[in-house]
Amino acid sequence: MKKQIAVLPGDGIGAEVAESAISVLKVVSEKFGHEFEFKKGLIGGCAIDEYGTPLPDETLTICRESDAILLGAVGGPKWDGNPSELRPEKGLLTLRKSLDLFANLRPVTVFESLAEASTLKFEVVNGVDLMIVRELTGGLYFGRPSERIGENKDAVVDTLHYTRKEIERIVQKGFELAQVRRKKLTSVDKANVLESSRMWREVVEEIAPKFPDVEYDHRLVDDAAMQLIRNPKQFDVIVTENLFGDILSDEASMMTGSLGMLPSASLSADGPGLYEPVHGSAPDIAGQGKANPLAMILSSAMMLKYSFNLSEEASAIESAVQNVLNEGYRTQDIADSHSPVISTTEMTEKVKAA
Amino acid sequence: MKKQIAVLPGDGIGAEVAESAISVLKVVSEKFGHEFEFKKGLIGGCAIDEYGTPLPDETLTICRESDAILLGAVGGPKWDGNPSELRPEKGLLTLRKSLDLFANLRPVTVFESLAEASTLKFEVVNGVDLMIVRELTGGLYFGRPSERIGENKDAVVDTLHYTRKEIERIVQKGFELAQVRRKKLTSVDKANVLESSRMWREVVEEIAPKFPDVEYDHRLVDDAAMQLIRNPKQFDVIVTENLFGDILSDEASMMTGSLGMLPSASLSADGPGLYEPVHGSAPDIAGQGKANPLAMILSSAMMLKYSFNLSEEASAIESAVQNVLNEGYRTQDIADSHSPVISTTEMTEKVKAA
Ligand SMILES: CC(C)[C@H](C(=O)O)[C@@H](O)C(=O)O
Numbered sequence: 001m002k003k004q005i006a007v008l009p010g011d012g013i014g015a016e017v018a019e020s021a022i023s024v025l026k027v028v029s030e031k032f033g034h035e036f037e038f039k040k041g042l043i044g045g046c047a048i049d050e051y052g053t054p055l056p057d058e059t060l061t062i063c064r065e066s067d068a069i070l071l072g073a074v075g076g077p078k079w080d081g082n083p084s085e086l087r088p089e090k091g092l093l094t095l096r097k098s099l100d101l102f103a104n105l106r107p108v109t110v111f112e113s114l115a116e117a118s119t120l121k122f123e124v125v126n127g128v129d130l131m132i133v134r135e136l137t138g139g140l141y142f143g144r145p146s147e148r149i150g151e152n153k154d155a156v157v158d159t160l161h162y163t164r165k166e167i168e169r170i171v172q173k174g175f176e177l178a179q180v181r182r183k184k185l186t187s188v189d190k191a192n193v194l195e196s197s198r199m200w201r202e203v204v205e206e207i208a209p210k211f212p213d214v215e216y217d218h219r220l221v222d223d224a225a226m227q228l229i230r231n232p233k234q235f236d237v238i239v240t241e242n243l244f245g246d247i248l249s250d251e252a253s254m255m256t257g258s259l260g261m262l263p264s265a266s267l268s269a270d271g272p273g274l275y276e277p278v279h280g281s282a283p284d285i286a287g288q289g290k291a292n293p294l295a296m297i298l299s300s301a302m303m304l305k306y307s308f309n310l311s312e313e314a315s316a317i318e319s320a321v322q323n324v325l326n327e328g329y330r331t332q333d334i335a336d337s338h339s340p341v342i343s344t345t346e347m348t349e350k351v352k353a354a
Numbered sequence: 355m356k357k358q359i360a361v362l363p364g365d366g367i368g369a370e371v372a373e374s375a376i377s378v379l380k381v382v383s384e385k386f387g388h389e390f391e392f393k394k395g396l397i398g399g400c401a402i403d404e405y406g407t408p409l410p411d412e413t414l415t416i417c418r419e420s421d422a423i424l425l426g427a428v429g430g431p432k433w434d435g436n437p438s439e440l441r442p443e444k445g446l447l448t449l450r451k452s453l454d455l456f457a458n459l460r461p462v463t464v465f466e467s468l469a470e471a472s473t474l475k476f477e478v479v480n481g482v483d484l485m486i487v488r489e490l491t492g493g494l495y496f497g498r499p500s501e502r503i504g505e506n507k508d509a510v511v512d513t514l515h516y517t518r519k520e521i522e523r524i525v526q527k528g529f530e531l532a533q534v535r536r537k538k539l540t541s542v543d544k545a546n547v548l549e550s551s552r553m554w555r556e557v558v559e560e561i562a563p564k565f566p567d568v569e570y571d572h573r574l575v576d577d578a579a580m581q582l583i584r585n586p587k588q589f590d591v592i593v594t595e596n597l598f599g600d601i602l603s604d605e606a607s608m609m610t611g612s613l614g615m616l617p618s619a620s621l622s623a624d625g626p627g628l629y630e631p632v633h634g635s636a637p638d639i640a641g642q643g644k645a646n647p648l649a650m651i652l653s654s655a656m657m658l659k660y661s662f663n664l665s666e667e668a669s670a671i672e673s674a675v676q677n678v679l680n681e682g683y684r685t686q687d688i689a690d691s692h693s694p695v696i697s698t699t700e701m702t703e704k705v706k707a708a
């Protein structure tokens with residue numbers, strides 16, 4: 001199989017972890033006889049510095065012409081004071097919107113060898129295997145107006161906007177994913193307060209009959225935030241609105257003890273998918289070889305699976321990661337007192353060898 | 355001191371826990387020589403059944419004429435299918451708005467004797483003592499439009515609206531509370547996406563110089579959801595927007611192992627305050643004497659402190675609760691294998707005796 005992959009390292013540790021993923025993918029391509037061509041582009045703070053915009057047209061073109069996109073991370077204190085149009089995150093938000101990447105898949109899998117690293121009790125998190133399906137191109141993130149109002153600009157509005165179609169396609173995706181997993185879908189909303197949530201609930205009820213083998217329920221977002229801590233194993237797939245998904249997926253990431261373990265995929269109806277670690281650019285440790293490359297490596301496994309349909313290759317990466325962890329190797333973020341701490345490249349080499 | 359207290363038991367276990375609070379307050383009034391007069395009113399589902407509205411005018415009048423309000427809980431499956439205007443929660447939302455109860459104080463205190471009940475590790479939660487200050491009368495909850503739009507009503511909007519004044523008064527309250535606690539304030543927003551959050555951040559920066567002894571920082575809501583689990587002891591006072599506060603406070607409640615322990619206060623600038631447990635009406639156990647009355651009892655302690663300035667009396671209730679827990683008494687929701695499970699009234703008697 002021949003594929004072109006856009007690589008957007010971004011800022012901070014983005015470059016290091018992107019290199020890790022590329023080198024692991026090279027091993028995979030040799031072993032399984034594929035041809036992956038990598039094309040790099042700038043996004044985020046480094047793009048602002050070079051081109052005066054967080055998402056240069058050139059980058060967008062590279063992405064559009066690729067079969068999939070790998071992204072490291074964007075952001076850093078250097079650009080924190082910038083106006084919103086010139087912030088690194090804006091590049092990511094615009095990319096999501098431009099490519100219509102409406103379905104953000106965030107699996108949370110707790111590796112038994114790491115379960116102790118969580119602040120939650122071992123027996124609560126060990127065995128957790130859930131996926132948050134977050135709507136990514138609508139809701140409060142993109143609704144207009146989003147501005148100061150009133151004569152003296154002394155009031156402000158943001159707008160939570162959805163079309164029924166937007167809700168339908170993400171709910172459909174949630175059901176589809178549940179169907180190939182443990183067949184349980186939890187839809188999260190705030191239907192006792194928001195009209196958009198009431199439409200969301202209606203859509204879930206409309207689509208559910210198409211998936212008679214999937215068990216589903218509705219939960220209010222405040223309750224869901226609680227249940228994720230009380231008993232995370234009750235969940236299989238959670239489908240929810242953009243901002244709720246942002247909050248709940250970061251919360252759920254704590255099951256694993258470290259953000260450094262969590263991959264994500266952002267999919268559109270038919271264009272290239274975007275794969276990125278859930279963690280940020282961690283400017284404080286950038287360039288020191290301390291970054292955990294596993295989230296990025298696992299993101300590239302998701303790419304193989306969801307964009308290229310290469311499930312066997314994806315599993316090969318996932319079991320390599322599992323093995324390396326079982327052997328006790330740790331980057332500093334997931335280290336405990338009795339494990340040898342290794343660097344970003346050492347970890348990458350271990351995964352490649354495995 | 356002579357005070358009139360409105361009591362709105364509401365639905366489900368509301369009636370039981372409201373009785374508990376009243377009887378504890380009677381002990382306090384005798385012991386400290388106060389006169390508390392209780393006036394009951396209907397709210398929520400029972401009010402819908404009786405008057406066809408979740409907040410009858412009569413109830414609102416009783417509340418307005420009182421010095422403080424105690425509320426049990428509202429809601430139940432019986433009214434879940436109702437249109438939004440005829441839902442029990444609507445009564446609560448209208449009451450908050452009508453009395454301008456903009457500041458919702460949700461303390462999360464982990465009692466050492468209960469710390470084991472949390473799904474978080476003992477050493478992570480033991481000693482947690484934080485307070486979430488949630489804006490309660492603005493934001494997505496009350497912004498207009500909140501409706502179906504488009505020719506075929508196939509789109510929907512909700513509106514996150516704030517005036518600068520609304521943000522100022524809640525941020526001010528957050529700083530004031532931090533000042534009399536451990537002098538640390540965390541403001542939570544989503545300033546990398548929302549314009550309202552950017553105004554929120556500006557207001558925090560403007561008010562901060564008035565409180566030079568309070569250390570403060572800003573956190574994004576997704577990060578805050580994570581940090582609450584990673585290291586809850588880092589927080590003293592958290593001030594945030596209505597919906598963020600709803601989600602984060604329910605999440606934080608899991609530190610204590612049970613919602614049955616958590617009180618709340620909702621305050622206006624000068625009218626009567628509203629005091630209610632964070633838990634819901636728990637229709638499944640209503641009328642069976644299984645409800646944990648401690649959240650309601652602790653809410654009445656907050657009333658003594660915040661509405662009547664009776665700190666000594668409030669502390670007397672709080673230490674009574676602490677003592678009863680130390681002695682090992684538990685209602686079923688907080689029971690472990692080696693504690694005797696007692697009923698709502700037994701627990702109330704224990705607290706009264708203590
Ligand atoms: C950087 C930020 C805009 C982004 C979001 O809120 O979507 C991030 O938190 C994420 O979850 O990918």
Ligand SMILES: CC(C)[C@H](C(=O)O)[C@@H](O)C(=O)O
Binds near residue numbers: 193
């Ligand atoms: C019942 C509901 C409307 C309410 C809210 O969301 O404010 C509740 O969850 C709360 O936190 O008091």
